[in-house]
Amino acid sequence: MSAKKTRYFCNVCGHITSRWLGRCAGCGEWNTYVEEVVVRGTSPRSTEAGGGNRPLPVTEVAPVEGERNSTGMAELDRVLGGGLVPGSLVLLGGDPGIGKSTLLLQVAGLVGAAGKKVLYVSGEESVRQIRLRADRLEISCPGLYAYAETDLQVIEEQVNLVDPALLVIDSIQTMYGPDITSAAGSVSQVRECTARLMRLAKERSLSIFVIGHVTKEGMIAGPRVMEHMVDVVLYFEGERNQSFRILRGVKNRFGSTNEIGIYEMSGYGLKEVINPSSFFLDEHAGRDVAGAVVVPVIEGTRPLLVEIQSLVCPTSFGVPRRMTAGVDHNRTALIIAVLEKRLGLMMGNCDAYVNVVGGVKIDEPAADLGVAAALTSSFRERVIDHHTCVMGELGLTGELRPVAALDKRIREAARLGFKRCIVPQQKGIPDNVSEVKIFEAKTLADAFDHMFV
Structure with a gap:
């Protein structure tokens, strides 16, 4: 009934x-x-669901056996915290056409080539389309099984038959459970299918990748409760007119959420970028132009050198424009106010544009000095030497505050051939980096004295 x-x-x-x-x-x-x-x-709940489960002291719980399983991609393993955890459910979101299916098909091919069975289930493509994409990516291994199905109950039966080590679902919005009458992609279906996949992953110690579509606001389509149910949430970001892609973790029950993986899209799939700093600074080398400066930032445990560019020009409107890409708009407005108040750089009748080259998004305050330097360089038409990098958090009184992981930033700059680093006065400044000359600055004015020579 x-x-x-x-x-x-x-x-x-x-x-x-x-x-x-x-x-x-x-x-x-x-x-x-x-x-x-x-x-x-009105069907009663099965009494076997509990399986004799009872509360246990944490000291009596059996420890997890086995290590993480590598996906075959160092960048993905870094974002996951060292590899795939058996029994984990990973949700991958991103804009349409950004490369989510390509990434997971490459991962499936690498895991299959390592001698493990992988079941790739697509609700959007036929098996022939999957084969065409696999041929383009040069993936050919008998351990990779392709399957086109949207009924989750049928998929569970095939999982029992194939017994894979990795299951890929493309995508969760196309899956449906026959017990629910609403259409695939609805809130009820997405939530129920996610719960069934989570139960399947835990019962079989099966690692599952799930692709999720995103809305126009950039959020994964469906209820936010879906993100709370899974173990790991990854976002695949990038601009369509750019060749690089960034894999960013926003939730990870098994590791840090500060790591990023960087890929380059090519005609043969995604390639890992082993040296991202040089990748983003290809056009900066050997250039001395006003309004450009290099800043070392930290993404997770990895130092990354990026170029910040600025353009300050007289406004043709009554109210000057402030536009940013890659840095926080409000933070940039605050830095402009500090420059006007503390250094007398009156930009009230000028438009100001700030951009991080390559589409990278910087959200740490250590880039404040870089933004201020780029704005000042463009406003004064003063060139910053291309062998110089800067870092530091800017206070409202014009002082420079310490930054974290200073040693990593300086050593990465030295590795890429930079000769001068302008840093805040703080403890922990390395003195054994002979290739780089380090200038300490207490205030923004002190930093500019070292910068514009």
């Missing part, structure tokens, strides 16, 4: 209500409720 009822689900947070609301009572977003038919059955 079952009863059908109509409910309204929020596409963002999964909040349920019996009537339509303009604003979600759970997350506060507008126009996010969708109507779905919910079937409630």
Whole structure:
């Protein structure tokens, strides 16, 4: 005996209500409720679900045996925290056409080539299309199984037959469970399919990759509860007119979320960028132009050198424009205010544009000095030597504050041939880097005295 009822689900947070609301009572977003038919059955819960489970002292819980399994990609292993954990459910999101399916098919090929079985399930492509893409990526291994299906119950049966070490689902929005009457991609289906995949991963110690579509706001489509259910959430980022891609972890129950992996898209798939600093500085070498400076930033445990460019020019409007790409807009406005107040650089009648070359996004305050240097260089038409890199957090009184991992930043700059580093006065400045001359600055004015010579 079952009863059908109509409910309204929020596409963002999964909040349920019996009537339509303009604003979600759970997350506060507008126009996010969708109507779905919910079937409630009366079948009792199986008594075997618990399996005799009982609370145990943590000291009596059996330790996890076995190590992480490598995916065959060093960049992906770094973001995952060292490799795939058996029984983990990993959600990969990104813009359409960014390369999510390509990345996971390459991973499936590498794992299959290592002698393990991989089941690649696609709800958007036929097996012939998967074969065409595999041929283009030069993937040919008998351990990789391709399967086109959207019924999750049928997929579970095939998992029992193939017994893979890795399962790839492309994508979660195309999967459906026959027990739910709503269409594939609805809030109920996405949440139920995610729960069943999580249960499958834990019961079989099976590593599962799931691809998720994103909305126009850049969030993974479906309720946010889906991100809370999985073990790892990865975002694949990049611009379509750029060849590089960044794999960023935003949630990881087994490791850090500060690591990034960098790839370059080519005609034969994605290639790992082993030396990302030189990749982003190819055009900077040997150039002395106003408004450009190099800043060492830290992404996870990896130092990365990026170029910050600025253009300051007289405005033709009543209100000057402030535009940024790769750095925080409000932070840039704050730096401009400090430059005007502390150094007398009156930019009130000038447009200011700041860009991080290559599309990299910087969210750490250690790049403040780089943004200030690029703005000042363009405003004064003073060139910063291309062998100089700068770093430091800027305070409202014009002082420079210490930055973390200074030693890593300086050594990465020395490895790439930089001769001068301008850093805040702080402890831990290395004195055994003979290739780089280090200049310490207490204030922004002191840093500019060393910078513009």
